[in-house]
Amino acid sequence: MNAIAKFLGDWKLEFSRLLDYADTIESCRKIIGLDGCFLKAGCRRELLLAVGKNGNNQMYPIAWAVVDQETKHSWSWFLSYLIEDLQLGDGTGITVIPLNTPTQQHVRPFQQPPMRQPIIGHASTLCADTSKVKGMKKQQPTARASSTSTAWAASTSTARPTSSPVGMSPASSVGRKKTRDVGFDVYTDIQSGRQVINIWQGRTLRTRVIVMKPLVFFFLLSLVFSFVTYNLITMVIRYTFVGFEKSNSKAVGFTQLFLDPIIHMPHNLTKPKPQKLLFHIALTATDTPYSKWQCRIMYYWYLKKKNLPGSEMGKFTRILHSGTPDNLMDEIPTFVVDPLPQGFDMGYIVLNRPWAFVQWLEKATIEEEYILMAEPDHIFLNPLPNLAYGDYPVAFPFFYMKPAEHEEIIRKFFPKENGPVTNVDPIGNSPVIIKKNLLEQVATTWMNISLRMKHDEETDKTFGWVLEMYAYAIASALHGVQHILRKDFMLQPPWDLDNRKKFILHYTYACDYNMKGELTYGKIGDWRFNKRSYIKGPPPKNLSLPPPNIPESVVTLVKMVNEATANIPNW
Structure with missing residues (x-):
């Protein structure tokens, strides 16, 4: 198998x-x-x-x-x-x-x-x-x-x-x-x-x-029939094996064959959108210097891209889960919520994210029908349209999210009666564009599963820092919410090299290179950009550009950070 x-x-x-x-x-x-x-x-x-x-x-x-x-x-x-x-x-x-x-x-x-x-x-x-x-x-x-x-x-x-x-x-x-x-x-x-x-x-x-x-006819006909035959055979093989379940090390038989498409086709997809479907940009943040400078850069690029052609970006909210206002309240639209009770996060501060969204959805006035869940280390490369369609939210597929490889753990929170484990999408909560009413249904479940996972020793050890991401994916599957997966939603340097046709740049990984332009990931390079180098305070203005032969995505990242820091007041 x-x-x-x-x-x-x-x-x-x-x-x-x-x-x-x-x-x-x-x-x-x-x-x-x-x-x-x-x-x-x-x-x-x-x-x-x-x-x-x-x-x-x-x-x-x-x-x-x-x-x-x-x-x-x-x-x-x-x-x-x-x-x-x-x-x-x-x-x-x-x-x-x-x-x-x-x-x-x-x-x-x-x-x-x-x-x-x-x-x-x-x-x-x-x-x-x-x-x-x-x-x-x-x-x-x-x-x-x-x-x-x-x-x-x-x-x-x-x-x-x-x-x-x-x-x-x-x-x-x-x-x-x-x-x-x-x-x-x-x-x-x-x-x-x-x-x-x-x-x-x-x-x-x-x-x-x-x-x-x-x-010409017979040539093209033979090509297409060959392609159809190949796909038919591979599908039959795949779903034959998927249909068998095992119990007590014994096959219980061919119980169910199911189709696992990326999404089901929306019934009204061919109908044109009558008008712009604006979405509200929301990110969770703390009051630490590390979080603040990232939020300021993100908000700068939001303002730059919001009103450009092709954008369906609505209002912006920083959901501050420190419990008290900070010095960015006048610069960035902010909604203050309470953190989890002391000790609940068990040192994993990201657990405050689902709890913050639960409070914001209950207390805030949100005019837009859709919501983009984002993070402070996101930069808008291009004007972002509403990539969701109706009740089908859109998300970015992360290569390290592999629910099928952790089926035994997933089944602790997603029982077999809820469907195959492939119903759990390989995503986190960000970036995701989703209807507000769907997020209201998912958010509380997302929070509860996150806490349950953190208190389960095996799950906590296996999932580590992506635990809350798996919790969102499972919560969505429990509510029958399937996401459209779009690789062009986001770019992650240094692994993604090309900026073209991408919407968000996510700078979570360290970019280390020698002066020949060779990546030295895992080892501090002669030239580097790593957001974690600026935990105690913001990066200085006019960071040095990378050496020649560096991927375009890394060069773009440094240039966009430099432009933001040069234009944000009181940097």
Whole structure:
């Protein structure tokens, strides 16, 4: 079982890292193939996938998703994320080939699935320009199946033209045929040389088809089928092993097969947001100098990014759990709450975090519907939109959070009747954007589990400084709250090297380098930045920049700290 788990890896973590392959996708050819298939056995779901072709004309898997059914809505949801993640814009230059489209059981004849225009709406690239056909209304194309060829079909209803479309010339060897008032015209596209078939019923144009070359069709079809077969086999293997449970060292049988997606697909995902969905930024802090200087830098960058395009950042609150006001009350919006009773935290001050959120949620007036739980050592790299969707909060997956590897301990707080241990997300409470009403449900459970874990000797020894993070993940799972996992939510130098398309910089790790630009982690380097070097007071202004060949993320961190300290009054 352990060997299988190591071979298959952590599916949630691997899925969250798909964005790391964005640079590779940029080198692919501008062609995307779409397909879907049924998953049999215990999965009882359907697989949607998108594949491309790299510079060597090899198959390149771009994205896949497991959905309840292959419907208009599920395809719209899949394609909307594909457009957003690949930044396809209006789709110029992109060719999309639906190798296996929904049958009539899913889409009625000539009914148009509401897919987004950028993916399949470029007539000049994918099919004849319908605006040039006499009397034809311009309409969004739709993918349909053909019994003899793979094709693009534009669903239309218009009067039959008396002449050939502009840009088309009648094929010399093919005429017009009719059977029971249903006929077809065959033309040759002058620009592309492809054959175009118009299918008629009476004088009504029902379908326009662009016929692909057979060799291209069979080549792409074989690639996609190979990919589908591979994923099907691996899924069956995975869920077969997951379905077995053991009791008293004896297998009790195949009791349940369950699907463990990253999230369930929201039912209203295709509906556009009517307006900005602001979220309230909240972080917990102490009154120590170490916490204060970090809060001041974070608040500086919050003000810099809050009103920029793309931001949905609302108001800001520092939740001060020292019990008494401090000297930053006028500089940073602050809400004072009580610490845990003396001795309750057992020297682990982070246990005050869930208790602070419980008090703040009960006593404060929070106008925004969503809340971002943040920490003092966060810096906003870019304007942060609301990455959550409805009741699905968003979180950052930490590589060291591995609930499945600690199932015996997790089960102390998350019994089997609550579901598989994979329901516990590999996250902490920060950064998380979550609906306020969901956090109100989770917060008290999060606090109680944190205290129980700290008083359990085995759990405390195993989880150590991430104990409170596991408590939040378990509390969320107990309430049925599953998080969208986004690797681009946060950047952690020195391990994460690239700043692009990231929103938050988290400087919790020490950055130690020699003068050659080589990382000397665990050993104090010739050049270093470590927040723990400034426990008794803030870092000085104008810190020295790192030597050459240092990762961009580390250079950005030092530059942003220097800018903040140079502009914050009375630093």
